[in-house]
Amino acid sequence: MSADQLSAVFGALADPTRRAILARLTRGEATVGELAAPFSVSQPAISRHLKVLEQAGLVSRYARATARLSRLEAAPLRDATAWLIGYRQYWEESYDRLDGLLASLHGDHRGRTGERQDSS
Amino acid sequence: VTRTQFTAEPGVPQIIIVRTFAAPLELVFRAHIEPDLLARWLGPRRLVTIVDRFEARDGGRWRITHRDADGGTYTFHGLYHGDPRPERMVRTYEFDNLPGPVYLDTVTLEDHDGSTLLRQNTVFQSVEDRDLYLTTGAEAGVRESMERLDTLLVELARRQ
Numbered sequence: 001m002s003a004d005q006l007s008a009v010f011g012a013l014a015d016p017t018r019r020a021i022l023a024r025l026t027r028g029e030a031t032v033g034e035l036a037a038p039f040s041v042s043q044p045a046i047s048r049h050l051k052v053l054e055q056a057g058l059v060s061r062y063a064r065a066t067a068r069l070s071r072l073e074a075a076p077l078r079d080a081t082a083w084l085i086g087y088r089q090y091w092e093e094s095y096d097r098l099d100g101l102l103a104s105l106h107g108d109h110r111g112r113t114g115e116r117q118d119s120s
Numbered sequence: 121v122t123r124t125q126f127t128a129e130p131g132v133p134q135i136i137i138v139r140t141f142a143a144p145l146e147l148v149f150r151a152h153i154e155p156d157l158l159a160r161w162l163g164p165r166r167l168v169t170i171v172d173r174f175e176a177r178d179g180g181r182w183r184i185t186h187r188d189a190d191g192g193t194y195t196f197h198g199l200y201h202g203d204p205r206p207e208r209m210v211r212t213y214e215f216d217n218l219p220g221p222v223y224l225d226t227v228t229l230e231d232h233d234g235s236t237l238l239r240q241n242t243v244f245q246s247v248e249d250r251d252l253y254l255t256t257g258a259e260a261g262v263r264e265s266m267e268r269l270d271t272l273l274v275e276l277a278r279r280q
Contacts, residue, residue, distance in 0.1 A: 007218055014248050087135075090164060091240070092124045095139045097161040098151055102143035105151075 005057065009076050012056035017041065018049045022058060025072035035070065133250040137240040145229050148236040149206040152227065158184075167194070178203045182211065198222075213242075221249040 012018055021035055036046040050070055053059040057076045062069060127136040141148050151157045153176040163169040167186035172195075174182045183197040195216040202210055209227040214220075223244045230237040244250035 007220070010218060088126055091126075091137055093164045094162050095124050095137075095141075095238075097165065098148075099141060099143075101151060101157065101161045102141055102147055105157075106143050106147050 005076065008056040009058060012052050012058055013077075015049065015052075017046075018053055021046070021049055021053065021070075022072060022077065025059065025070060029069045029071040031067050031069060128250070131247055133244040133247045135242045135244075135250065137238075137242075139238045139240075140232070141236045141238060143236060144234060145206050145231045145236045148229055148238065152209060153204050173197075176200060176204050198225075221245055223249070 013022075017039060020038070024030060024035060024038070032043050032046055032050065035050070036043045039046065050059060050061065053070075054061060058073055059070050060073055062071070123139060125138040127138075128134070151161060155171040155174040158174070159169045159171045162184065163186045167188055170185045170187065172183040172185055174180075174184075176182075177200060180200040181197070182200065183195065185193050185195045187193050196213060197216060198212040198214055200209075200211045202208065204210075206229040209229075211225050213223045213225050221244065223242055226241045226243075228239045228241075230239075
């Protein structure tokens with residue numbers, strides 16, 4: 001995924017209504033009316049959100065009979081959310097590794113001080 | 121059980137991380153400013169960490185790249201503000217893969233009877249920028265979406 005694409009996906013995910021629309025679409029394709037139903041916003045507003053999601057590659061739209069349906073495109077969501085969910089993991093894992101490094105650099109320290117003094 | 125505490129209050133463009141290390145302050149400090157030590161702990165284990173540039177002094181530049189098994193790279197760069205000291209390491213931060221948002225990262229170390237309390241304060245330019253990285257809401261929302269997505273994919277696979 002290019003930096004531009006990733007940026008578009010992050011921009012699209014930054015809005016809570018758009019995240020809710022994506023969550024709804026994971027349960028199956030839907031019309032604009034169906035997507036607007038749970039929200040106190042107009043159908044044109046939902047259409048604008050859908051346009052942002054479509055430009056980010058997260059949603060595709062197509063016509064079936066007389067209905068215009070939106071469908072989730074899963075791959076870009078997975079790529080981008082790997083980083084979103086990763087922030088916490090990044091620092092947790094880094095600091096766990098730092099613990100290990102500090103122990104190896106100062107191997108006898110823990111032996112002398114006995115119990116660890118983690119405050120959490 | 122996690123030993124790393126995260127605080128990300130709604131509406132505040134900031135993330136605070138608190139962590140205690142059972143090691144003397146000098147050693148924790150060295151692990152932050154010596155490139156060869158930094159490369160041994162910064163980043164997830166699945167990624168190789170390469171310190172491209174690291175000038176731990178006032179105005180010094182730093183650039184770090186994480187590389188995954190498929191050759192994908194994730195690079196961060198920024199600038200030190202003030203000579204880093206254990207009680208105050210200040211640097212700016214930008215993610216090259218998603219350029220634009222710049223954040224300000226302050227790490228402070230405190231001696232607690234031979235252990236070291238680390239506090240990392242990261243300030244973003246806007247709540248939206250912060251939310252791209254982490255908020256309780258965004259994280260929960262995305263996680264929920266991902267869980268539903270997983271369920272959907274299982275269903276789709278079954279139908280085929």
